[in-house]
Every structure is written in structure tokens, then in C-alpha cells.
Amino acid sequence: GAVVSQHPSWVICKSGTSVKIECRSLDFQATTMFWYRQFPKQSLMLMATSNEGSKATYEQGVEKDKFLINHASLTLSTLTVTSAHPEDSSFYICSAIAGQGYGYTFGSGTRLTVV
């Protein structure tokens, strides 16, 4: 089946530093990947749609300069949280479409804690 690998699974960083999260499709090519943010006991909030070889499409209210997304290949998308602050602490999840009609496959998520 389609597998999406996300790393790291958890990260603690100091306020003001940047953190990069990787999302890889292991056994399929993903021209489109999605990045979500999830607060405790809440639903998934779509942050941006990542398209291979082009600029990401951000949802309203998501800061493009703070959450940098790069989709340089058909199997890798990265999310960089720049100048992280405690309010950026959250669970970040990526997903990809394996093919038409297959729906999303989610990564295992990254727990970011900014101290």
C-alpha cells in the first residue's frame, strides 16, 4: 500500500530557531502533498497544498514566510517553520495522494515543541 514517511516524529527547539520537517512518499510518486496542523483534541487544519516544481498554495491566514514549503521532487516535500515561537508548538501532519480515487495517505505526524 501507499506509505508516507514523515520525519522527525518529534522535535524540541528553542524559540527563534528554524525547524525542518520532511514528508516522503516511499512507494509512489506524489505530485501533490498537503500539510496540516492539528491542535490537541481538534480537527486537522489544512495549511497548504504543495505541488512538485511549483510554489505552494497556502490557506487563508497561514503565513507564507513563516511556514516555508518546498516540494523539490516527486517523493519529497518539506515544511520549515522559521523563527519558531511557543505558539507554533503543534502536531504537524503531511499527506499525499497515491493516485486518483485512493484518497489521502497521511504521514505519522511531527510533534513540535518550541521552548
Added chain:
Amino acid sequence: QQQVKQSPQSLIVQKGGISIINCAYENTAFDYFPWYQQFPGKGPALLIAIRPDVSEKKEGRFTISFNKSAKQFSLHIMDSQPGDSATYFCAASIGGFNKFYFGSGTKLNVKP
């Protein structure tokens, strides 16, 4: 405006019972309705999905019932087990490969 509304927020069911989670949508263009299961600290995993050309889909103990005229769909978990305790999300999209709209989630607790 919330595109997909999900209820209940939480659900407690005895082992062996039936768990029922409901969702309603507004956009009649939606044509793909999946359900995801999420355990704490993990990403959601696809459980079962349905398209509006059928009224019901069953996979093992999990069944989706779909009512196109009412714009509602539901997840039924038969013979609920403690291992089913998780948060369940319904979703809807156009085509199944575009933006997904998620429900607010239902935390299911199956008592042994």
C-alpha cells in the same frame, strides 16, 4: 462556514456494541467521503470510503451508510472492541484527490 459537520463529539460504547458516528455536508459537488481513524500521537489512517453512487459500503466490521438526498453519511462500527478506541474523522472532497474538508472528529471509547 463549516463544510462538514460531525457528531457526536465523543462516544462511549460497551464492548460488542454498535458505534455510530454521523456527518452532514453542504456542498453537493462533493463526491468522495472517507472516514479516518487516528490514534494519539499518530497520523490519521484511511478506514473506509464511499462515493455517492452507492448507499452503503461494508468492510469487515465497518459500514458507511450514505443518504444523498439528506446530504448525510455515517460510520457504523459493529461489535465494537476496545482496540477501536480512537478519534474518527469524516471528510469530503471533490474527486478524491483535491482539498479535503474534515469533520471536527469523534472520540470513541469502547469499554471492556
